[in-house]
Amino acid sequence: MMREAYIRHFKGHPGLQNGFDPTCHWCQISTFTTHLTAHISIVNRVDDMTLPPDFVFIQRAQPGKDIELPDPAFFSGCECKKAATCKSARCSCLQDMTVLDAKNADVYVYRAEAGGYVMRDEYLETREPIYECHESCVRALQPIRKGQFIDLYVGEILTAAETEIRRKHSAITQKKDVYLFELDKFKSDADRDPSLANTVFVDGEFRSGPTRFINHSCDPNLRIFARVGDHATKRFHDLAFFAIKDIGLEEELTFDYVDGEDEKLEEEKRNPLQKREMTRCLCKSRKCRGYLW
Numbered sequence: 001m002m003r004e005a006y007i008r009h010f011k012g013h014p015g016l017q018n019g020f021d022p023t024c025h026w027c028q029i030s031t032f033t034t035h036l037t038a039h040i041s042i043v044n045r046v047d048d049m050t051l052p053p054d055f056v057f058i059q060r061a062q063p064g065k066d067i068e069l070p071d072p073a074f075f076s077g078c079e080c081k082k083a084a085t086c087k088s089a090r091c092s093c094l095q096d097m098t099v100l101d102a103k104n105a106d107v108y109v110y111r112a113e114a115g116g117y118v119m120r121d122e123y124l125e126t127r128e129p130i131y132e133c134h135e136s137c138v139r140a141l142q143p144i145r146k147g148q149f150i151d152l153y154v155g156e157i158l159t160a161a162e163t164e165i166r167r168k169h170s171a172i173t174q175k176k177d178v179y180l181f182e183l184d185k186f187k188s189d190a191d192r193d194p195s196l197a198n199t200v201f202v203d204g205e206f207r208s209g210p211t212r213f214i215n216h217s218c219d220p221n222l223r224i225f226a227r228v229g230d231h232a233t234k235r236f237h238d239l240a241f242f243a244i245k246d247i248g249l250e251e252e253l254t255f256d257y258v259d260g261e262d263e264k265l266e267e268e269k270r271n272p273l274q275k276r277e278m279t280r281c282l283c284k285s286r287k288c289r290g291y292l293w
């Protein structure tokens with residue numbers, strides 16, 4: 001199957017007039033704006049399976065039913081010009097963020113390194129959101145350095161009501177949640193902006209980018225951070241993957257699916273009835289908790 005699919009793609013989809021097949025996963029990825037600079041391959045070294053045929057690669061979030069994404073024309077932006085000189089004390093885009101370095105000085109969330117910017121160690125330890133008005137954050141070069149930006153988790157943006165309908169009708173019922181992320185990082189700001197109480201979800205099951213295929217590890221090398229580029233986008237904040245370790249060539253990228261909810265998992269493991277229903281974790285790390293959920 002895999003072999004047939006890639007031969008079809010690399011022979012230019014014989015039979016199609018322009019050679020582009022919108023249902024082909026390689027063709028979908030080839031439309032990414034980063035296709036030539038950050039090439040993505042799809043490789044299966046285990047068996048001959050292809051990706052789910054109804055899955056579509058997308059590069060940016062897509063609004064689902066009843067969702068209207070903010071219009072960039074109304075973004076207020078800020079007065080700073082460069083990421084390197086953007087400091088929270090002076091820039092309105094970072095007004096909610098406090099990043100202190102070892103000397104207690106107010107610093108930008110990234111520091112410059114040869115080859116680009118990496119997130120500062122002290123910030124990587126937090127679960128704090130990232131506010132940034134610049135698109136100049138780190139793009140993955142290989143090998144990946146600790147603190148480096150990897151990619152966003154994108155998908156269809158859904159209302160809570162639509163998410164519940166999808167959960168109910170899901171063919172994978174309990175596992176549906178693995179593809180769903182609630183964009184609730186700024187919910188606590190709802191007293192200042194009531195629209196933030198009405199959180200939306202990202203569903204990456206059917207439409208998403210390459211990060212949708214990242215597996216879980218109990219000792220991961222990536223972590224997800226909430227990220228906003230304009231205060232107007234808080235309700236639709238990005239989910240940005242950053243490396244929390246140096247990652248070697250060919251090393252698998254992983255994140256912790258139950259980051260911060262380990263106690264709930266341990267409690268479920270203690271209940272024999274619940275334990276029987278749980279999914280075994282195959283991460284093979286020395287810190288493995290034994291189960292995914």
Ligand SMILES: C[S@@+](CC[C@H](N)C(=O)[O-])C[C@H]1O[C@@H](n2cnc3c(N)ncnc32)[C@H](O)[C@@H]1O
Pocket residue numbers: 175178179212213214215216217280281282283292
């Ligand atoms: C978001 S998908 C990750 C990509 C998936 N491996 C695939 O081929 O589509 C999540 C699913 O991958 C599997 N998975 C990911 N990490 C795992 C792990 N550490 N142990 C066991 N299964 C895992 C589980 O079946 C889980 O429901």
